[in-house]
Amino acid sequence: MASAPNAILCLSGYNPRAVVALCREAAARGWPLYLAARGTKDPIFRTTHAERVLVTRGTEALTLQALLGWIATLRQQHGHQRVMIAPSCEFLNRLLLRERAALEAAGAVVPLVDEALYARISDKHSFGAMCQAHGLAVPEELPAPPASYPFVAKPLRYAGADGRQLKPHLILGPNERTRFEREERAADFYFQVFAEGRSLYLLAHLGRDGRTLVSSQENLLQQTDGGSIILARRSDFHHSAEAARYLAMLRAEGFHGLIMVELRQDLDSGRCVMIEANPRMWGPMQFALDNGLDLFGGLWRDAFGTEPSPRPATPAPGGGAYYFWSGGLVPASQPYAFHQYEAARLLDEHAAIAACDLFDREDTRALHHDELSPTP
Structure with missing residues (x-):
């Protein structure tokens, strides 16, 4: 990769759906992105983005010393001045916040709020208390x-x-x-x-400069035990007064960065209750990107203080009508949870849904095949 002042480092092997979304965005916009792979069996090696792997980790243990070594390599051997560490998963974010001073002194950019506020939002009970203090309901x-x-x-x-x-x-x-x-x-x-009703995600990037990027999705099919979302469609919830109250609360508390807030909405009253929040990259990010929400552009702007290169105007597969991860339809994920949806509708709408498949695309075709044909 050509030398550039700013670059991104991302740990792969965890949250692979979000990592692939970031890889696609970097490829489209010419961003220097490097991956630290999770061993030789990391799913990223079954994608065209394997060429971005800087290092293949020999252990799943993650240390400050390893991060500092990778940052030094990117600065000394690749000529980058600042390296944003993508907030790809929870355990990584917690480490970044604990070691923030050392990382930033070494040239890293940690695109997260301070450790105390991050914990208040990411920890479920404290975020519930925050919501209640702002008049927002929880179960x-x-x-x-x-x-x-x-x-x-x-x-x-x-x-x-x-x-x-x-x-x-x-x-x-x-x-x-x-x-x-x-x-x-x-x-x-x-x-x-247990909260019944419509399952919604409020998706946003709150910029340090006051800009807010926001959308929402309605979840239709989910893995067992509150696992990963398999199928979702567009929602207009982010245009509601209720959504505005969540964004105002986050601003008032000093939050900036990526966040997904999960809610349940009662079908009769329309009343919402907050389930949890994830102030990091989330699995169905590709859906928001396919629908024009420049989440990673906001992250770049916050991290480096410069305008990111523009997003190419490329039509999304299937028009971005659905988020669909067919690889989530595996026996271990059953019984599936249907949210105001049913199997018969999935069959009736399958052609339109399949056109939006997350990994049935050129860059991830081998990974898509492996997920649907797992090795015994």
């Missing part, structure tokens, strides 16, 4: 796991008392309750009523 909290089903167990913080990363549990019945009690410490969690 009813329960003092203890109820006898009836369903209900939700959410981690109070990113990590439990043993340091292990915690994830929410959807408790649908006795089997899920037994698994939760066997695997988790109840003291690390809080409990909420």
